[in-house]
Amino acid sequence: MRRPLLTAAVAVLLTAGCGGPGREAATDAETEAVVPRPLSGALHFTAAEQTALRDAEEALVRDCMRERGHDYRTAPARDARRAAAVNPYTLLSPEWSASDGYGLTGAVLEGPPVDPNEGTLAALTEAGRAAWEEALLGRREDHVEFGLPSGRSMSYAPDSCVQVARDGVYGEGWSELRFTVEDLSNDAIRRTLESPGFGDAEAAWADCMARLGYTYVTLEDPRREILGLLEEAGDDPDRLRAVGERELALAAEDVTCQLEADTHQRMADVQAAAEEPVRAGAEEVLARFQRAKRQALDRVLPPRTAASASTGGEADR
Numbered sequence: 001m002r003r004p005l006l007t008a009a010v011a012v013l014l015t016a017g018c019g020g021p022g023r024e025a026a027t028d029a030e031t032e033a034v035v036p037r038p039l040s041g042a043l044h045f046t047a048a049e050q051t052a053l054r055d056a057e058e059a060l061v062r063d064c065m066r067e068r069g070h071d072y073r074t075a076p077a078r079d080a081r082r083a084a085a086v087n088p089y090t091l092l093s094p095e096w097s098a099s100d101g102y103g104l105t106g107a108v109l110e111g112p113p114v115d116p117n118e119g120t121l122a123a124l125t126e127a128g129r130a131a132w133e134e135a136l137l138g139r140r141e142d143h144v145e146f147g148l149p150s151g152r153s154m155s156y157a158p159d160s161c162v163q164v165a166r167d168g169v170y171g172e173g174w175s176e177l178r179f180t181v182e183d184l185s186n187d188a189i190r191r192t193l194e195s196p197g198f199g200d201a202e203a204a205w206a207d208c209m210a211r212l213g214y215t216y217v218t219l220e221d222p223r224r225e226i227l228g229l230l231e232e233a234g235d236d237p238d239r240l241r242a243v244g245e246r247e248l249a250l251a252a253e254d255v256t257c258q259l260e261a262d263t264h265q266r267m268a269d270v271q272a273a274a275e276e277p278v279r280a281g282a283e284e285v286l287a288r289f290q291r292a293k294r295q296a297l298d299r300v301l302p303p304r305t306a307a308s309a310s311t312g313g314e315a316d317r
Contacts, residue, residue, distance in 0.1 A: 035091040036268035038188035038275060042181055042289060047080040052300040053169060054080075060165035061136070068135045068161070073116040082106060088189045089198075089267050090219040092255040101247035104226045105240065136161050146176050148183040149282070170296045181289045184282050188275035197270035201263055208257035219263075222250050 037044050045053065058074040065072035082103045085096045092102075100106050121129050138157020145155040156163055156175045166174055192198055202219055209216050216222060226247045233239035258264060279286070 035087050035093065035264050036089065036271045038088065038185045038192070038271065039181070039279070039286060042286060042293075043185055045084065047084040049297060049301070050080040050084060051077055053296060056169045056300045057165045060168045061161050064161035064164045065132075065135055070132050070135050071117075071120050072136070072161075073120065075113060075116050078110075078113060089192070089271075090223065091264055091267065092251060092258060094255050094259070097251045097255050098248075101244070101251040102223050102226060104223065104230060105244040105247050108230055109240065109244075138163065146179075148180060150183050150187065152183070154179045169299060171292055174292055174296075177285070177289050177292060180285055184278050184285070188271070188278045191274040191278065192267070192271045195270050195274045197273070198267065201261070201266035201270060204261040204266070205257050205263045208261045209253070212253050212257070214253075222254050226250065 055074075055077060062072045062074055081096065082100060085093050085100070085103065121132065124132060138160030140157075142159060143155040143157050145153050147153050154176075163175065170178075202217075205219060206216055214222075226243065229243045229246065230240070233243050
């Protein structure tokens with residue numbers, strides 16, 4: 001039997017993403033359920049942290065562009081709670097999923113970000129636009145390329161305003177460090193997903209969902225269902241509202257089964273074993289990344305908040 005859905009909960013979902021940074025800071029706990037994230041949550045930032053870091057970068061980009069003779073307008077902050085709640089194993093925070101489900105209908109209703117520089121660029125000549133973009137992103141021929149543990153390579157433009165701002169917030173060397181840790185994190189996720197224990201934990205969750213009348217096999221299946229319904233709904237507001245209601249009800253039962261089947265802890269145990277080989281060769285890199293992350297947060301957050309955030313990553317398993 002399905003749970004009745006409160007109208008208030010639907011209203012929260014339909015307006016999710018419209019709050020400002022103050023709202024984010026007040027409700028960070030909603031998205032911070034202790035769920036397993038690779039490498040002790042090294043790459044995870046709370047909504048308040050994401051907002052503070054983004055605002056600091058944007059301000060430095062604006063200053064850099066102005067110094068080079070270009071107008072650059074920073075975009076208004078978007079609610080970062082949905083991004084902070086994302087989990088690579090599709091595990092849910094009970095509190096946040098109660099108001100945002102899987103974040104799918106909310107993302108559709110929120111729409112794509114608005115580019116505040118669209119008007120500025122439209123008014124420029126072709127040469128002016130090229131100069132503006134070169135100042136912001138740098139020239140391709142000036143890119144510095146570096147290798148990743150996986151064997152892939154990445155590059156960045158050291159003199160671009162984007163990179164100048166990034167260095168100003170995180171310190172020099174952050175881009176290479178960040179891409180390296182992302183590469184290691186992707187390896188840890190792949191190893192976890194391919195582990196037999198992951199399949200066993202997923203099967204236990206699926207058994208719980210079957211008792212509620214669902215025929216799902218993977219943790220991704222409920223999301224795929226909602227995505228299909230959203231595609232069918234198109235721009236019809238009544239159909240979108242119905243999908244939102246369905247999403248909230250489904251996510252509520254999904255997270256209930258995740259808790260009943262001990263999915264979070266089982267995934268944490270699987271991940272801990274699966275990522276051991278990744279950690280073994282990356283201790284120094286991960287330590288440098290954590291130091292850079294703490295220093296960046298110290299720069300952009302009030303002292304008390306930054307102090308608590310500096311150890312927050314270890315809460316993620």
